[in-house]
Amino acid sequence: MVTISVDAMGGDHGPSVLIPGAAISLERHPELKFIFYGKEKDVQPEIDKFPKLKAASKFVHCDVSVRMDDKPSQALRQGRWKSSMWKAIEAVKTGEADVCVSAGNTGALMAMSRFCLRTMADIERPAIAAIWPTLRGESIVLDVGATIGADAQQLVDFSVMGAAMARAMIENPKPTVGLLNVGVEEIKGQEEVKEAGRLLRDADLPTLEYHGFVEGDDLGKGTVDVVVTEGFSGNIALKTAEGTARQIGEYLRAAMGHSFMSRIGYLFARSAFKRLGEKMDPRKVNGGVFLGLNGVVIKSHGGTDSEGFAAALDMGHDMVRNELQSKIDIDIKKFHTRQGRSRSANSASEQSENKSEK
Structure with missing residues (x-):
């Protein structure tokens, strides 16, 4: 099972495109589970149109949604802890979801992801x-x-x-x-x-x-x-x-x-x-993966249609199933450990050369 948290208010078209996209992705990957975050009056009627999706999902109401033209700093001040975007990211931090997918404001999504998930050690x-x-x-x-x-x-x-x-x-x-x-x-x-x-x-x-x-x-x-x-x-x-x-x-x-x-x-x-x-x-x-964070976040193109958003959700599914986060974590730790040893060796060599010169 792979659980995807979705900022259902993101993108140029909102729930009318994102929810059908989730239904398409669910057909391809029946093991998917979804948590949708957004305004109930906009999101719930769309979910009700897809009985299979409704059975495989959970909805969480959020009063605030980040606009596509909001500045990242503005989105952080006004939307932190209560917006659909923040809640979707936070679900990854708490372990309730395996990956977050949003078609919302790229700058705001990156700012919130960095603030909420933090960058990985050594990144x-x-x-x-x-x-x-x-x-x-x-x-x-x-x-x-x-x-x-x-x-x-x-x-x-x-x-x-x-x-x-x-x-x-x-x-x-x-x-x-x-x-x-x-x-x-x-x-x-x-x-x-x-x-x-x-x-x-x-x-x-x-x-x-x-x-x-x-x-x-x-x-x-x-x-x-x-x-x-x-x-x-x-x-x-x-x-x-x-x-x-x-x-x-x-x-x-x-x-x-x-x-x-x-x-x-x-x-x-x-x-x-x-x-x-x-x-x-x-x-x-469709879909850009945020790498270097303590969790997987995927940004979908804001103007995409349902098929395009389904592709971003499919990517989220594949990233989790193929253990992207653990692969990055292992590779980065190995590289920086190796690099640290190399620097220590170079430093020792330089010190030895300096002593010889003296």
């Missing part, structure tokens, strides 16, 4: 990881918006956490990791990125294989299993990819309806276009 700042469709299948990209301007140590921590997620998602015992850069040459890029590359090479971790630097076009190629960057460039890359997918879709629709012959051609190639549409459908990979 300075969390990251948001997204599933990225590629020519080879799927890759994991992080950070896509949580940490702006990460330093070298944070990028290395992101690498370890991303590799743990890859092991949980794609069941690869030693996923490849690349640092997003302006070129693959070692002399290129910001100092933080070059230093992170050096740390990863020297660490020689058994849980990941450091590939080196990757460029923007490697994201779509699927050159590595995990692409690591800081939140500013990661978020731009994510939004650019989503916009490009929609742009190509519009181009195709316009081309297929351009003339009588093009419409005839579409009829013959309809199955191929259907497969292409499924590959480019952003709903299939």
